[in-house]
Amino acid sequence: xxxxxxxxxxxxxxxxxxxxxxxxxxxxxxxxxxxxxxxxxxxxxxxxxxxxxxxxxxxxxxxxxxxxxxxxxxxxxxxxxxxxxxxxxxxxxxxxxxxxxxxxxxxxxxxxxxxxxxxxxxxxxxxxxxxxxxxxxxxxxxxxxxxxxxxxxxxxxxxxxxxxxxxxxxxxxxxxxxxxxxxxxxxxxxxxxxxxxxxxxxxxxxxxxxxxxxxxxxxxxxxxxxxxxxxxxxxxxxxxxxxxxxxxxxxxxxxxxxxxxxxxxxxxxxxxxxxxxxxxxxxxxxxxxxxxxxxxxxxxxxxxxxxxxxxxxxxxxxxxxxxxxxxxxxxxxxxxxxxxxxxxxxxxxxxxxxxxxxxxxxxxxxxxxxxxxxxxxxxxxxxxxxxxxxxxxxxxxxxxxxxxxxxxxxxxxxxxxxxxxxxxxxxxxxxxxxxxxxxxxxxxxxxxxxxxxxxxxxxxxxxxxxxxxxxxxxxxxxxxxxxxxxxxxxxxxxxxxxxxxx
Numbered sequence: 001x002x003x004x005x006x007x008x009x010x011x012x013x014x015x016x017x018x019x020x021x022x023x024x025x026x027x028x029x030x031x032x033x034x035x036x037x038x039x040x041x042x043x044x045x046x047x048x049x050x051x052x053x054x055x056x057x058x059x060x061x062x063x064x065x066x067x068x069x070x071x072x073x074x075x076x077x078x079x080x081x082x083x084x085x086x087x088x089x090x091x092x093x094x095x096x097x098x099x100x101x102x103x104x105x106x107x108x109x110x111x112x113x114x115x116x117x118x119x120x121x122x123x124x125x126x127x128x129x130x131x132x133x134x135x136x137x138x139x140x141x142x143x144x145x146x147x148x149x150x151x152x153x154x155x156x157x158x159x160x161x162x163x164x165x166x167x168x169x170x171x172x173x174x175x176x177x178x179x180x181x182x183x184x185x186x187x188x189x190x191x192x193x194x195x196x197x198x199x200x201x202x203x204x205x206x207x208x209x210x211x212x213x214x215x216x217x218x219x220x221x222x223x224x225x226x227x228x229x230x231x232x233x234x235x236x237x238x239x240x241x242x243x244x245x246x247x248x249x250x251x252x253x254x255x256x257x258x259x260x261x262x263x264x265x266x267x268x269x270x271x272x273x274x275x276x277x278x279x280x281x282x283x284x285x286x287x288x289x290x291x292x293x294x295x296x297x298x299x300x301x302x303x304x305x306x307x308x309x310x311x312x313x314x315x316x317x318x319x320x321x322x323x324x325x326x327x328x329x330x331x332x333x334x335x336x337x338x339x340x341x342x343x344x345x346x347x348x349x350x351x352x353x354x355x356x357x358x359x360x361x362x363x364x365x366x367x368x369x370x371x372x373x374x375x376x377x378x379x380x381x382x383x384x385x386x387x388x389x390x391x392x393x394x395x396x397x398x399x400x401x402x403x404x405x406x407x408x409x410x411x412x413x414x415x416x417x418x419x420x421x422x423x424x425x426x427x428x429x430x431x432x433x434x435x436x437x438x439x440x441x442x443x444x445x446x447x448x449x450x451x452x453x454x455x456x457x458x459x460x461x462x463x464x465x466x467x468x469x470x471x472x473x474x475x476x477x478x479x480x481x482x483x484x485x486x487x488x489x490x491x492x493x494x495x496x497x498x499x500x501x502x
Contacts, residue, residue, distance in 0.1 A: 375388075403445050
């Protein structure tokens with residue numbers, strides 16, 4: 001019966017309005033507000049959405065309360081001023097307010113409610129329906145707009161629930177982006193070295209633009225983290241960030257992975273598939289190891305960068321995409337250009353703004369801060385009370401060359417935390433490679449570069465001679481022993497490399 005009375009009150013049918021009025025005849029002035037304040041002070045069921053109804057007509061307030069209190073924790077107020085007092089004391093999920101009231105109207109109340117730290121879903125009711133009022137209500141932040149004379153209670157409940165769901169999704173989305181900002185913001189890339197400060201300045205300058213960026217540096221220096229920071233600090237942050245590791249895909253699949261394919265385009269293409277470019281629509285596409293792409297894909301990527309158009313494999317239809325491109329490589333692309341393995345025109349399209357990440361051995365000053373950050377992370381993850389490094393452990397980390405860069409440092413700290421038996425990482429907790437004397441580590445690094453072709457044989461031999469002499473304090477007999485050669489051979493090599501005075 002209360003639901004029917006509420007319907008009548010809402011739609012203005014006098015016969016049933018009297019029923020609600022009679023039910024409320026013994027209520028003292030402002031008793032509805034008093035009840036609300038008392039309820040607020042005593043607490044309410046946090047699992048039920050809270051609804052504040054504001055209307056200067058008591059029959060309407062009471063009718064709506066009776067009709068909606070089985071689905072919501074309902075409070076009422078007779079004017080905007082009283083409603084604001086309640087809003088200041090409590091966070092409501094929904095505000096349902098009349099437009100025309102004594103004092104401030106519903107639009108002003110919505111404006112004030114939306115300025116709260118945790119604004120409610122706001123729905124405006126009015127008997128004066130017009131497009132102008134609807135537009136103004138939305139400008140003030142209203143989530144919905146209803147006309148009193150047309151809407152049924154069931155529909156009102158449905159619209160409130162829909163508005164609550166939309167609001168919950170928006171809150172969740174905002175919280176997600178805040179977490180991403182915290183994880184991938186520029187402030188979370190650790191570095192005090194001058195070279196890193198230059199990197200930060202470039203990221204902040206380039207992030208708001210649409211320009212392509214080429215991130216270079218050795219493996220493990222954090223190129224993907226820089227790409228994420230650029231995306232997260234750009235206007236595209238709410239769009240997708242799609243990552244493709246070009247080295248992980250054979251040339252026959254990379255083209256289809258980037259541009260997509262039609263059903264039957266090649267063996268195994270059983271259905272149409274959107275490529276990574278289409279998946280990144282409105283966001284950012286990050287191509288890691290860009291130096292690995294084949295000649296055919298290079299041509300198609302060049303066309304996309306120039307015209308923002310592409311075609312799926314197996315289709316002649318031209319498509320467009322609004323996508324920002326970031327790329328990264330640990331190779332010397334200009335050397336590949338000179339060798340005829342990478343298109344020069346594509347290189348300059350990719351490297352409009354280049355960002356080079358220095359290896360960790362060139363930013364030793366950052367090792368303590370990086371190591372401490374990783375220590376906190378892994379101590380928390382593993383539930384261990386590890387808080388610091390011993391002086392010896394830190395000295396070893398500062399002396400080590402870190403050929404795997406920040407990635408290797410991170411793995412070393414995880415290793416140390418897992419093995420640590422107290423609240424301080426000791427030298428024994430570090431990986432064996434980090435505990436190796438620095439000169440031996442240098443020699444090992446030189447040998448690895450020789451084996452991989454990164455150093456010429458002549459340059460590699462020269463560096464090995466220097467390392468051995470450094471460790472042996474200039475004693476040539478000891479250096480020759482260390483290298484496994486005769487003293488005469490050592491002297492001949494020193495002469496060849498003009499190192500006699502070393």
